[in-house]
Amino acid sequence: AVRPHRAFSMRLLATVIAFVVSSDRARAHEAAPPMPVALAPGAVPSVTIPETGEERLALKGGLEGIFRRMDSNGDGVLTEPEVVPLISEDCPWRRQLLWILEGMRLTPPECRRIFGIMDADGSGAIDLPEFLTGADSLSGHIRARAKAAIRSFIEGEPAMGLRKQEVGSTCSVAFGEPCALANLPTDVPSLVFPGGETRCLMSRNSPYAFRVYPGDVDKLYLDFEGGGACFNEYTTLNQSLCKASISQHPTDGIFDKTDARNPFRSFTIVTVVYCSGDLHFGDVARAYGGVVQRGYKNAMATLEWARANLNPRLSRLVIGGCSAGSLGAQVWASYALGMFDYSQATVLADSYLDLFPARTQQQLLVGMGICATPLLKKPLREKCWSKQLTMHEVFEDAIASHPHVAFAQVNSKFDITQAFFHQAVAWTSGVNPEITNASTYMYAMNTRLRSFAKYKNYVSYLINGQQHCYTPTAALYDATVNGSKGERRCSSGPRGDACRKAQASLEAHPSLVEWLRALVSTGGAATLRSECLGRPLPRSLWYTDGRMSFCDEGQQADYIHLWGHFSMSRMSAVAADHCAACLVVATLAVVLSFFAGAVARRVALMEGPAATAMADSGATPERLRLLA
Numbered sequence: 001a002v003r004p005h006r007a008f009s010m011r012l013l014a015t016v017i018a019f020v021v022s023s024d025r026a027r028a029h030e031a032a033p034p035m036p037v038a039l040a041p042g043a044v045p046s047v048t049i050p051e052t053g054e055e056r057l058a059l060k061g062g063l064e065g066i067f068r069r070m071d072s073n074g075d076g077v078l079t080e081p082e083v084v085p086l087i088s089e090d091c092p093w094r095r096q097l098l099w100i101l102e103g104m105r106l107t108p109p110e111c112r113r114i115f116g117i118m119d120a121d122g123s124g125a126i127d128l129p130e131f132l133t134g135a136d137s138l139s140g141h142i143r144a145r146a147k148a149a150i151r152s153f154i155e156g157e158p159a160m161g162l163r164k165q166e167v168g169s170t171c172s173v174a175f176g177e178p179c180a181l182a183n184l185p186t187d188v189p190s191l192v193f194p195g196g197e198t199r200c201l202m203s204r205n206s207p208y209a210f211r212v213y214p215g216d217v218d219k220l221y222l223d224f225e226g227g228g229a230c231f232n233e234y235t236t237l238n239q240s241l242c243k244a245s246i247s248q249h250p251t252d253g254i255f256d257k258t259d260a261r262n263p264f265r266s267f268t269i270v271t272v273v274y275c276s277g278d279l280h281f282g283d284v285a286r287a288y289g290g291v292v293q294r295g296y297k298n299a300m301a302t303l304e305w306a307r308a309n310l311n312p313r314l315s316r317l318v319i320g321g322c323s324a325g326s327l328g329a330q331v332w333a334s335y336a337l338g339m340f341d342y343s344q345a346t347v348l349a350d351s352y353l354d355l356f357p358a359r360t361q362q363q364l365l366v367g368m369g370i371c372a373t374p375l376l377k378k379p380l381r382e383k384c385w386s387k388q389l390t391m392h393e394v395f396e397d398a399i400a401s402h403p404h405v406a407f408a409q410v411n412s413k414f415d416i417t418q419a420f421f422h423q424a425v426a427w428t429s430g431v432n433p434e435i436t437n438a439s440t441y442m443y444a445m446n447t448r449l450r451s452f453a454k455y456k457n458y459v460s461y462l463i464n465g466q467q468h469c470y471t472p473t474a475a476l477y478d479a480t481v482n483g484s485k486g487e488r489r490c491s492s493g494p495r496g497d498a499c500r501k502a503q504a505s506l507e508a509h510p511s512l513v514e515w516l517r518a519l520v521s522t523g524g525a526a527t528l529r530s531e532c533l534g535r536p537l538p539r540s541l542w543y544t545d546g547r548m549s550f551c552d553e554g555q556q557a558d559y560i561h562l563w564g565h566f567s568m569s570r571m572s573a574v575a576a577d578h579c580a581a582c583l584v585v586a587t588l589a590v591v592l593s594f595f596a597g598a599v600a601r602r603v604a605l606m607e608g609p610a611a612t613a614m615a616d617s618g619a620t621p622e623r624l625r626l627l628a
Helices: 010-028 053-070 080-087 094-104 108-118 128-136 140-155 233-238 295-309 324-337 361-368 378-385 391-401 416-429 438-453 493-507 512-522 539-544 573-605 609-617 621-627
Strands: 169-172 190-193 210-213 216-224 267-272 316-322 345-350 406-412 458-463 535-537 550-552
Touching: 210 295, 216 295, 216 324, 233 416, 267 295, 267 316, 295 324, 316 324, 324 345, 324 391, 345 512, 361 378, 378 391, 391 406, 391 438, 406 438, 406 512, 438 458, 438 539, 438 550, 458 512, 535 539, 539 550
Parallel strands: 169 190, 216 267, 216 316, 316 345, 345 406, 406 458, 535 550
Antiparallel strands: 190 210, 210 267
């Protein structure tokens, strides 16, 4: 029997790891690494992989991320109530944990020895300093497997359920095939290879292809795929923190067209497949390892195919993405909106804000080559070249420039993957991380969201939890502002009253999928607002609540309002300004018409001495009529 709040014991650690390794060994890897060499009692293998100081910092970041993910209540100690649920089928990141443990291929005796090493004070509990110190003392094959497992944890690929290449059908424009949407099978997704300058990260990788899920020809969901980031030699060649090849097609979330709850089931989904490691906007040949990042060329080829194959005028356009794809969607939003004719458009950024350490992303943008692309307007391009531009400035400019488009973001209140990547960027850039726990993450997240919330065409949906990515996963259909739709039975008495009150409060908020349906069905006009469950707090009090139970008071109340909520047909920001001027002129004309009518009536009443006086002054009725 599990005793709540009892310290996490050595036996339980060994049992959990032995259980998950033995029960899921076959599924965790397609090709298992070599079996470890048995260790003699008391023997410690020598270190076989040299590490630079930079690499040790990255390993430290990975271990901290794993520890904090397991330490769900944030008390700094691993306990049985936190660890036992990890072997449950209901654990949202069980697959990822299995990947980490299987990647290390530890035997139960090795687990016991490792626990003994980490539990330096013999207390039966492991805190973070013990966890890091003990992990750093690992060596040989165990350390090598730990490094590989940490890379998988950072990349997040196992959590998405993606594997090696596996597609429904293929078509190659480069080989002269038409690859028209009408010729693609409708029951399976297809990979389309556009050729040209498109490519994946490494020269030895397969050619680039985007993915098409056919649907209605007047509804387009332009999806930017996620998968980490490689922004320097270390993150690319040493740690491989990004996808470098085409993965199996996802089948959950928005891609599950068999689910009647899917707001996008009738859309044609065109996915900008991610294998360039540059957040979809890079255009640069690196000086190391034959690395060439052409995310900009890949995305442009995808958008041009979509524009040529769907209706010239779209009834619905959605530009979205998750994780790294969320940043891609934010940066591409303004340019992509200008490429299509549409009656209604939405930009949906899922699970990534540009929460980078100070002074890091400015250099990152220059290094990836975005400054030389047409994605940036002239003022933004100048800031980019001077290393002053940030991605949220690009996104904010898109929101401000397209008041007729609904912009929305979905985030967990403590997205562990975003927090970890922040730390990884900090450690590989030689700066201190600013996000170290749930409180610092929520402060940074709310600060960023507040800068967008001032726009009337922007809304956000915040979820109590740590899930990373919703739109491409089954979590899309279970998520609410409180994390899950699961039924909860309330007991009798005062505690039950509090439970029922909390449930009644939750019922006032739509589920995530209901919220998204309203967003795309009407553009959200006058029906949608930002959603967050918790007491509203001013910024000065954000740090006082570390339980994710509050909301920013500045992001609540207002409903979304789209300027001129009617068919826009590729109306640019300049055209919108012109129409605004037309409205001013029309209003002035109405005022003048009333004035003219008043003058005419006055002239009609003038006769006798009054008319003579007017004539003497030069203001004759004829001249007044002409003026009117």
